[in-house]
Amino acid sequence: MxxxxxxxxxxxxxxxxxxxxxxxxxxxxxxxxxxxxxxxxxxxxxxxxxxxxxxAAPLPEVDLGDIIREGSLKDGDLVVLLDQVTDPHNVGAILRSASAFGASAVVLPDRNAPEMTGTLAKSASGAAEVVPLVRVVNLSRSLTELREAGYLCVGLDESGGKTLAQLPFPNRVALVLGAEGSGLRRLTMERCDEIARLPTSGPIGSLNVSNAAAVALYELARLR
Known part of the structure; x- marks a missing residue:
């Protein structure tokens, strides 16, 4: 400062x-x-x-490898990955929910993702200082790294055959969310161990991505 x-x-x-x-x-x-x-x-x-x-100086950059190493020392680690979520308000709100429900990091691709701006930080309401925003070159490769490190990679999509509550959860979980409209990309879905959905119903079955993240993070915290 x-x-x-x-x-x-x-x-x-x-x-x-x-x-x-x-x-x-x-x-x-x-x-x-x-x-x-x-x-x-x-x-x-x-x-x-x-x-x-x-x-103030920029926040220190954190590598995914650092998150994985720290996660291996925890009793139950949770990481959030965002696939082409470009709205800084949504990313900030997801950071805030990640902080509230104990996620250790939010992971974004280098491309098609917002920078750490005042808008994003304001939407995060202080969470940007306590939850690392990790940038990676290739999201699919990062999912492979997380799977090899023992994380269950769960993609959230309306096409999922099961709800989050119907999945068996191990010690470490990586939750993957896609952009509104397009959802998760095909290659991202292929790298996930499971595709799950929220138990929504009614004429409008989908949520804003930041709202979906909050509901899913709550459910994971409850289940774990």
């Missing part, structure tokens, strides 16, 4: 947090008082800053 820029009004609301940081002897940059127009000029058009801007 390099600089914290704040308007007078925003800084007043931050007093308690700054006092807590000082009492805990945290090494943080002292706030710099600025006008709201200064922040508007500094940030991209349409950015929502609420009078506070932190100039």
């Amino acid at each position: 390099h600089r914290l820029l704040a308007t007078e009004a925003a800084l007043a609301g931050l007093t308690a947090a700054l006092e807590q940081a000082k009492a805990a002897k945290l090494d943080r940059p002292a706030p710099t008082l600025v006008e709201r127009t200064d922040l508007d000029r500094l940030l991209p058009a349409g950015a929502v800053h609420q009078g506070l801007v932190l100039d």
Whole structure:
């Protein structure tokens, strides 16, 4: 964290947090008082800053191999993989659900996936700082690596013959979700051990991908 820029009004609301940081002897940059127009000029058009801007270094990159090694030390690991989910709001919301239900990482392909932007981070509501967003060159190859490491790779798709509750779950699980509309790609589905569905019914049988992720992660947490 390099600089914290704040308007007078925003800084007043931050007093308690700054006092807590000082009492805990945290090494943080002292706030710099600025006008709201200064922040508007500094940030991209349409950015929502609420009078506070932190100039920070990018989050450290995490490799899938690191996640697999750490998962081998846990009693029950869960990883989420996203196949061409391009909306940063959806990815941010999935990160938030992943954090809430104990997933250790969210994995994205390098291509056809959003960058870590302010929009994505805001949608994640703090989860981007605690759940690694892992980027891989080839999602199918990553599924193979996870399977070889003992993960049950479960693709979520309406074509699944079983619901998540009907599957036997081992110690480690990789949940795979596809883009809305197109769903999981054929090669991705072929790399999964199981294709499961949610027990939806009615005239609208599908959910937004971030909602589907939240429901599936809850179900996996309940089953495990």
